[in-house]
Amino acid sequence: MITIIGAGIGGLTTALAFEKLGIEYHVYEKAPELKEIGAGIWMPPNALQVIEWINPSILKDLQLHGNSIDRITLADLQLNPISDTDQNFSKEQFGFSTIAIHRGKLQYLLLKNIPKEKITMGKAFKSYTSLSDQKIEIVFEDGTQTTTTYLIGSDGIHSKIRHQLFPKSRLRYSGQTCWRGVAAYEMNPTFDHNGIEMWGNQLRFGISRLQKNQVYWFAVALSEPNLKDDTVFLKDKLIDLFSDFHEEVIQLIKHTPTDKIIRTDLNDLKILKTWHHHNICLIGDAAHGMTPNLGQGGSQAIEDAYYLSNLIASQKDIIQAFSEFYRLRSKKVNSIVSQSWNMGKIGNMRYGSRIRNFMLKNVPSSKLKKQMISLYSIDKTISNK
Numbered sequence: 001m002i003t004i005i006g007a008g009i010g011g012l013t014t015a016l017a018f019e020k021l022g023i024e025y026h027v028y029e030k031a032p033e034l035k036e037i038g039a040g041i042w043m044p045p046n047a048l049q050v051i052e053w054i055n056p057s058i059l060k061d062l063q064l065h066g067n068s069i070d071r072i073t074l075a076d077l078q079l080n081p082i083s084d085t086d087q088n089f090s091k092e093q094f095g096f097s098t099i100a101i102h103r104g105k106l107q108y109l110l111l112k113n114i115p116k117e118k119i120t121m122g123k124a125f126k127s128y129t130s131l132s133d134q135k136i137e138i139v140f141e142d143g144t145q146t147t148t149t150y151l152i153g154s155d156g157i158h159s160k161i162r163h164q165l166f167p168k169s170r171l172r173y174s175g176q177t178c179w180r181g182v183a184a185y186e187m188n189p190t191f192d193h194n195g196i197e198m199w200g201n202q203l204r205f206g207i208s209r210l211q212k213n214q215v216y217w218f219a220v221a222l223s224e225p226n227l228k229d230d231t232v233f234l235k236d237k238l239i240d241l242f243s244d245f246h247e248e249v250i251q252l253i254k255h256t257p258t259d260k261i262i263r264t265d266l267n268d269l270k271i272l273k274t275w276h277h278h279n280i281c282l283i284g285d286a287a288h289g290m291t292p293n294l295g296q297g298g299s300q301a302i303e304d305a306y307y308l309s310n311l312i313a314s315q316k317d318i319i320q321a322f323s324e325f326y327r328l329r330s331k332k333v334n335s336i337v338s339q340s341w342n343m344g345k346i347g348n349m350r351y352g353s354r355i356r357n358f359m360l361k362n363v364p365s366s367k368l369k370k371q372m373i374s375l376y377s378i379d380k381t382i383s384n385k
Helices: 009-021 045-054 056-065 088-094 103-111 160-165 234-241 247-254 297-314 318-347 353-361 365-376
Strands: 002-005 025-028 040-043 067-069 071-076 081-086 098-102 125-130 136-140 145-148 150-153 171-183 194-199 203-211 214-222 262-269 280-282
Touching: 002 009, 002 136, 002 145, 009 025, 009 045, 009 103, 009 297, 040 045, 040 103, 040 203, 040 297, 045 056, 045 088, 045 297, 045 365, 056 098, 056 103, 067 203, 081 353, 081 365, 088 365, 098 103, 098 203, 098 214, 125 160, 136 150, 150 160, 160 280, 171 247, 171 318, 194 353, 203 247, 214 234, 214 247, 234 247, 262 318, 297 318
Parallel strands: 002 025, 002 150, 071 194, 150 280
Antiparallel strands: 040 098, 067 098, 071 081, 125 136, 136 145, 171 214, 171 262, 194 203, 203 214
């Protein structure tokens, strides 16, 4: 039995991949139920290829409940393009472009395809103990226990499993905080299928439509860590902070309920030398938490599910599969972690923004497409089905 801790995007996709390949598993999730909370998320072609491999009907659901992003635009604070990439090349090579979807809706669409008897809600992981017979005893916060042969930690960037497995692992604060929201707002139709990130003076603002009259946005600013907002003044604060930005930015903030605006500091995980020890393995943000600047956090967790499930299905020794999983995945993932970190620093740089914009504007589109193709590609030769 393989036990998966955490029913986030990585944990649910891993369960679905195990289901497809006939691998015995059970998922435990701390939340009593998965509610449609959170904001938006991008599902780029690398993630969509995995979803299509798992079950084409899930992909159709994502396309139905999300919105196709056919252009990716980096712009200045008044929406004048700095870099603008048409995604037709992605459709031609991979069959689709990026889909923007509500994170809660994505989790629901994944969860509904997992047999109910294979997931237990309301079970918060507390700790584990390695037993003498190579089994693992898991203790939950409510005092109950279970025993398993293999343990997969998919419990996020603040992973309790990682903290116990690799106690020297450390998060790295980027110096930036991020507000996210979903506005009930009919955006200018020009931007309906456009994923946009706007760069101002030490400020960034991102926009992408999820569905009709539903627009996901995020706002990034330099900040000391662990600060809290006064909700009474939060919207006024954001409107004042982004007052120099395009009017669409102000309207999006105004059309978002204050209690639905989520603030999180942007951290990543200092790169680990391995993601497993014996019969315990980490995936997703628990293994390689990254800042969201490339829109690849959830997608890399989904890629993890694809590679790990196929390796387990083809290997007699699951511990060896864990080792091979790290070998195959770490180079790409660690590169994305570094690129994402650097992109955030460039986007919120204190000085030289005009020079930065000029240089980015002159990057050849062919180079950008080549980088995206590398990012979106997965190894289909390892697929067992």
